[in-house]
Amino acid sequence: MPRARPPLVTVADVRAALWSLVSTAAGLGVAIALVDGVHATNPWSVLLAALVVGVGDALLRAPLRRLARAGGAVGALVLGLGAQVLVVWAALTFLPGITSTSWTAVLAVLVVAGVVMACGHWVLGARDNAYVVGDLLRRARRAAGLPRAALRTAAGPDGAGDDGSGPAADERPAGVLVVMLDGVARPTLEHALQAGLAPTLDRWLGSGSHRLESWWARVPCTTPASTLGLLHGTTDAVPAFRWWSRRLGRMVVTNRPADAAAVERGASDGRGLLADGGVAVSTMFSGDAPTSLLVMSRASEGLGPGQLFVRFFASPFVLVRAVAGTVGETLKELYQGWQQVVRGVRPRVSRRGWYPVLRAVTNVLLRDLNTALVAEQLVRGAPVVCVDLVDYDEIAHHAGPLRPEALRALEGLDRVLGLWEEIARGAPRRYRVVVVSDHGQSLGDTFEQVVGRSFGDEVRRLLRERPPARDVAPRGAASRRGRSDGEAWGPANTALHALRPGRAGEGRVLVGPDRDVPPGPPAEGASATPPAAQPEVAVIGSGNLGMVWFCREPRRLGAAEVALRWPALVPGLLASPAVGLVVVHDDEGPVAHGPGGTHHLASGLVSGRDPLAGYGSRARADLVRVAGLEDAGDLVVVSAVGPLGRVHALEELVGSHGGLGGAQCEALLLYPDDLVVPDDERDDVDGTRMLVGAEAVHRRLVGWLAQLGLREGA
Structure with missing residues (x-):
């Protein structure tokens, strides 16, 4: 009919x-x-x-x-x-x-x-941002041909009714909305569901329209690695959030748009997740999308087509109200940080400096803009839309993954999903909504709080020499007290590079803790910096994963040479209560050293007390892989893990991710019931069957696109 x-x-x-x-x-x-x-x-x-x-x-x-x-x-x-x-x-x-x-x-x-x-x-209690997309909501309801109350009962979140026959469900072509909830572990989402903070997702799961399962974010479980894997199907080029490249002779920082672009060029085969008419919104990499909005790797090309931003910027009072909300969020963060101090909440880190402003921008202004951009793409009928929402991740880093303010950020994101659901009901496509996170987060005192020195300072102390004059580590997040993590500054750098197109080629990080790191040549190829002018050592922490590079060496140093030249380094790190294991190569491959024993990762041979005990069944495979990556450090360090899954970030973050321990590797995948994850694509992880690695999730997403007729040549 x-x-x-x-x-x-x-x-x-x-x-x-x-x-x-x-x-x-x-x-x-x-x-x-x-x-x-x-x-x-x-x-x-x-x-x-x-x-x-x-x-x-x-x-x-x-x-x-x-x-x-x-x-x-x-x-x-x-x-x-x-x-x-x-x-x-x-x-x-x-x-x-x-x-x-x-x-x-x-x-x-x-x-x-x-x-x-x-x-x-x-x-009045209307705390969501429906006003941002009010006109689009009215268009969607009118297109669906039903009043608002009827829409809520007639259509599920994928646009179909309870019997699969919602408004024009069989007439509209398929579409997919992929929503990345940055940093949300599957256990964290379950806490939010039980607390009543995610009613939209709870309704989907309760009605049976969606399924929820875990997937394993392999080490390094960081945003650049997982996002590259989800969008482009590979993570081999990313050993950490930032790293030393011997080939380039400089630090690679993934929240530097020029570096993000270079990483994407090396990983892309032109057939990323969004290649066939897709749209990327606020992601680190583009997924080969023809349309990119606020995408880090394409910041030098601008933020996106101007006409797509007009609705948000020109709507009366929308931008002003968003800015007012941003100011209010800044004040709220200052109050919440003060309350942690007054109540004696531990562990905690400083929440002053630029962080309150950064939180406000990501949780109000950027969220409102993302809400508007995605809503407009749904109304336009883009076949595949992917958006990365960083709100929760930023707050959890500084407040803690399960602290009230972090979970409240999830509440706001759930409301955004509800708005997109309403708009999708009247969209020209029948959208399936897939929700995926890139990793989780784990709580714990930082390395500096446990040891009394930053990770970088401790390494240099053990090297028994003064910090080299050109050592880049003090300017990184691993050794600055109270600074925000570099990951959170990504959206700001994306916008600033777009605002400075004439100078974007400099490749600098314009704001955030990495802004002082020399940019180096952004182009591929050999380093323009002679070895003698390079730092002697680079020390970086990515959550509770740390790496140490001896930069002037043309190759990775083995265990024997490290012990000969710096005999106190590995034993000194292992003596620290904040360190659980150190991986260094010998003639037979990578070896994990712990305080009371070793584990030869290639053969599985254990001597003494197994240093991998307590890290889970995936520890060996993950460490073999990350230690073997081309740009991995000469030393790979993972913090100790407590009985409650608490870790010690090697940077000043109370909630962290990157290594092993706690919930940081257990990401979530929530998908419509009519889409299936074949069991033969899953692996066993500590007794639970799940997809392992962002590459596996990418293949499954591509498979769903092919199933829905959205993948050309499939």
Whole structure:
């Protein structure tokens, strides 16, 4: 039966329009009362001004999109802000009953009204960001041909009803939305479900529309490794979050857009997960997507097509309200950090410096922008959309993986999933929603809190020499007290490189703890830095995984040579209560040394007390692999693991990931019930069958795309 044409205007549309008109009028009314230079003689004039603002937005949207095509995201920002100011100025200048004396007064009204509306939004309990995609929600409901209440009961999260016959479910072509929840372990999600903080996901699982299982994020369980594997099907080029490359003779930092681009070039075969018409949003790598929005590896090309950003930047008060929410989030972080100190919560790390601002930007402004960008792609009917949401990961690093503020971030992400679900019901495609994380996180006191010195300082002490003048380690996250992890600064660097296109080729990290690391030549090829000018040693911590490189050596040094030249290094590290094992190569391959024994990783021969005991059944395979990677350190260090799964980050983070121990390697995969993970693709991990490695998850995602007819040549 052909699908009935949806009505042009529904009751939900009228109700939403009236609510928007009233809330805008209320915000303008308060702002006019507070701002000198703007006056209104009666409330009807304010209501008329609110109506003009809404109509002006609708009329300007199409021409702004056309103009923004040439200007990129930066042009869209300028055009959008200009359009907002112009519309508000016209409403406050030419309408009867309202007078304004200057442009500054108009700007003040715009800002104050946005703040008032954001505060009202919070007071009324509507704490999600539905206002960001309000017009898209109305379009989706109208396209679905059902009122909001009916949609909630008639359609599941994949667009189908309980019997598989939701609105036009059989008529619409398939689509897939892949949502990456950065840093969320499967056990962490289960805690959030039990606490009632993820009602959308709980409804999906309770209805049977989705299944939840674990997958094993192999060492290094970091965002660059897992994201590269999920999107491009390989992780061999990434031994840590940042690493020393002997071939390039410099540090490679994956939150440096030029380095991210180089890593992607080496890994991509042109057939990444998003190659066939897909869209990447806020990911580290592109997955070979034709359309990339806020993607790290493509930052030198800009943030994405400008017309796709116009809706967010030009919508009246949306950007202002997002900025107001960002300020509020900053204040909330300062309060929550202070509360940890007052209550004596341990373990904890400093939550001052730039971190509160960074948290606010990622948890409000970036989340709102991502919500809008993905919603628009769903309405446009992009076949595959992949977005990375970093909100939880950033807070968990500093507060702790299961601390209240971290779990509250998951609550916000669950609301975003609910918004996308509602929009997907009226989209031109029937979207399956797949939720996947790149790794988990583990709690614990940091190396410096246990030992009294940073990991880098301890290594240099054991080398029995003064820190080399050109040693890069002090500028890394492993040895700076209270600094944010480099991973969290990725989105900011992406945006700043796009804003500085003329200088993006410098390849620098512009903000964050890696900003002082020399960029080196971004191009592939031999190092332009002679060995004598290179640091003697580089020491890096990626969570509770550490690596040490002897940079001036043309090859990886073996155990005998390390012991001869620095006899105190390995024994001294193993004597530390924060270190569990050190992997160093001998003639037969990598050997894991522990405080009371050794484990030859290639043969499995154990002498004395097995250093891998307590790290799980995957420890040997993971350590063999990571120690054998081309750019792995001469020494690979993993922290000790306590009986509760607590680890010791080798950088100043109370929640960490990268090595082994705790929940950091147990990532999650949540997928629609009509998609299947064949059991022969799983391996046994500590008695549980699961996919092992981001490469395995990539192959399964590609298989699902082929099954749904979204993979060309399949």
